[in-house]
Amino acid sequence: MPAIVLIGAQWGDEGKGKVTDLLGAWVDYVVRYSGGNNAGHTVVTPDGQKYALHLMPSGVLSPNAVTVLGNGVVIDPKVLLGEMDGLTERGVDVSRLLISGDAHLIMPHHRALDRVVERYLGPARIGTTGRGIGPAYGDKVARTGIRVQDLLDPGILRQKLELVLREKNQILAKVYNRKAIDVAAVVEEYLTYAARLRPHIADTRAVLWDALAAGATVLMEGAQATMLDLDHGTYPFVTSSNPTAAGACVGTGIPPTAIGQVIGVAKAYTTRVGAGPFPTELSDQAGMHLLKVGDEYGTTTGRERRCGWFDAVVGRYAVRVNGITDLVITKLDVLSGLDQVQICVGYEIDGERVDSMPTTQTGFHHAKPIYEELDGWWEDITKARTEEDLPATARRYLERIEQLCGARISVVGVGPGREANITRHPLLPAAAADPG
Numbered sequence: 300m301p302a303i304v305l306i307g308a309q310w311g312d313e314g315k316g317k318v319t320d321l322l323g324a325w326v327d328y329v330v331r332y333s334g335g336n337n338a339g340h341t342v343v344t345p346d347g348q349k350y351a352l353h354l355m356p357s358g359v360l361s362p363n364a365v366t367v368l369g370n371g372v373v374i375d376p377k378v379l380l381g382e383m384d385g386l387t388e389r390g391v392d393v394s395r396l397l398i399s400g401d402a403h404l405i406m407p408h409h410r411a412l413d414r415v416v417e418r419y420l421g422p423a424r425i426g427t428t429g430r431g432i433g434p435a436y437g438d439k440v441a442r443t444g445i446r447v448q449d450l451l452d453p454g455i456l457r458q459k460l461e462l463v464l465r466e467k468n469q470i471l472a473k474v475y476n477r478k479a480i481d482v483a484a485v486v487e488e489y490l491t492y493a494a495r496l497r498p499h500i501a502d503t504r505a506v507l508w509d510a511l512a513a514g515a516t517v518l519m520e521g522a523q524a525t526m527l528d529l530d531h532g533t534y535p536f537v538t539s540s541n542p543t544a545a546g547a548c549v550g551t552g553i554p555p556t557a558i559g560q561v562i563g564v565a566k567a568y569t570t571r572v573g574a575g576p577f578p579t580e581l582s583d584q585a586g587m588h589l590l591k592v593g594d595e596y597g598t599t600t601g602r603e604r605r606c607g608w609f610d611a612v613v614g615r616y617a618v619r620v621n622g623i624t625d626l627v628i629t630k631l632d633v634l635s636g637l638d639q640v641q642i643c644v645g646y647e648i649d650g651e652r653v654d655s656m657p658t659t660q661t662g663f664h665h666a667k668p669i670y671e672e673l674d675g676w677w678e679d680i681t682k683a684r685t686e687e688d689l690p691a692t693a694r695r696y697l698e699r700i701e702q703l704c705g706a707r708i709s710v711v712g713v714g715p716g717r718e719a720n721i722t723r724h725p726l727l728p729a730a731a732a733d734p735g
């Protein structure tokens with residue numbers, strides 16, 4: 300089987316965890332390739348148990364999948380071990396987790412700088428999750444990062460930390476008036492993590508190459524989403540990694556030619572957390588409906604998500620930049636109870652109509668949505684399991700999204716339960732052969 304990439308097609312929180320869970324039984328490896336514990340996947344298992352995962356690939360809840368944290372991930376070891384302990388206490392086997400020695404570590408100075416820089420930025424802040432993600436990737440690019448493999452050599456760990464803290468402590472103390480970080484205390488703390496993580500550290504590239512060569516199914520699970528991509532998103536209001544499909548190759552070592560399918564997940568409307576432009580954002584009754592009915596509160600920070608109509612300009616862009624082969628539209632049920640629903644089909648920017656992603660940040664800030672209005676529906680659709688079970692207006696809504704985005708919609712989520720889906724085209728051939 301070629302590798303499969305699963306990505307978010309909007310600004311995150313599209314329900315990627317649910318799709319991984321859906322594929323769980325047919326997938327042998329679930330690999331995270333970017334981001335860190337800024338992510339939040341909520342997965343509800345068959346026995347109704349709810350898990351909020353941040354760093355662990357959501358495949359950990361599938362009975363047989365090997366889970367992998369690839370080289371492109373940034374790892375806060377304390378958070379990872381806390382998550383592993385929490386899962387173990389609930390009877391989940393975490394022994395099959397593999398961690399790339401080349402993944403970078405989130406260190407205490409990254410967390411401290413993330414928070415203090417955001418405060419310093421004031422109204423210009425990005426609204427980060429405060430987990431140290433940006434500063435960790437910053438050190439990676441500056442070649443002063445500390446990697447998982449450095450945990451295995453206490454001398455090197457100390458040496459690298461001394462070097463980087465020589466500069467960072469000056470910044471913390473002299474620019475931001477914060478306490479300097481003590482090298483010895485951090486080395487001591489991180490060596491306790493090292494002892495526990497050692498059995499999981501592996502040459503994950505080679506493991507994945509061998510797995511693909513042996514015909515295994517490898518799912519590369521994106522965190523964050525297209526519009527939060529450092530290069531292709533709404534810079535600077537983005538995360539510091541590449542969640543788009545191409546990032547999966549860089550973040551795992553799996554070559555582009557090994558990828559056979561890209562599944563893009565989008566909500567039936569749009570949400571965003573943090574700052575930055577969001578043309579279809581609503582501040583009216585409809586927005587309140589999406590927030591309340593959609594229960595749009597962040598898994599990681601608990602923040603209220605900003606809500607708005609489906610933006611097909613973003614959808615089309617995501618299809619093109621990721622090469623999406625299958626769209627999964629989640630939370631269609633949240634739109635029940637609205638007389639009319641709107642789809643953004645283009646923008647008006649300073650008096651001109653634009654049908655594709657604006658080429659400048661200013662253009663995107665000025666973009667006013669041009670809507671196509673469709674009739675809504677009032678029926679409860681959470682029990683719908685085939686397209687025919689949906690009201691005609693809901694079917695029309697999906698058809699229009701499909702036409703405007705330019706990729707087929709394969710699965711539609713109609714409720715939080717793992718069975719609450721309509722499958723129009725099976726995501727995997729194996730799943731088609733054995734729908735139960």
Ligand code: IMP
Pocket residue numbers: 310311312337338339425426427428429430431432433522523527536537538539572573574
């Ligand atoms: P950072 O990734 O913590 O640096 O945050 C950068 C931006 O990405 C902020 O706007 C965050 O709210 C957003 N962000 C990061 N992770 C997620 C996620 O998993 N879902 C949605 N937004 C996210």
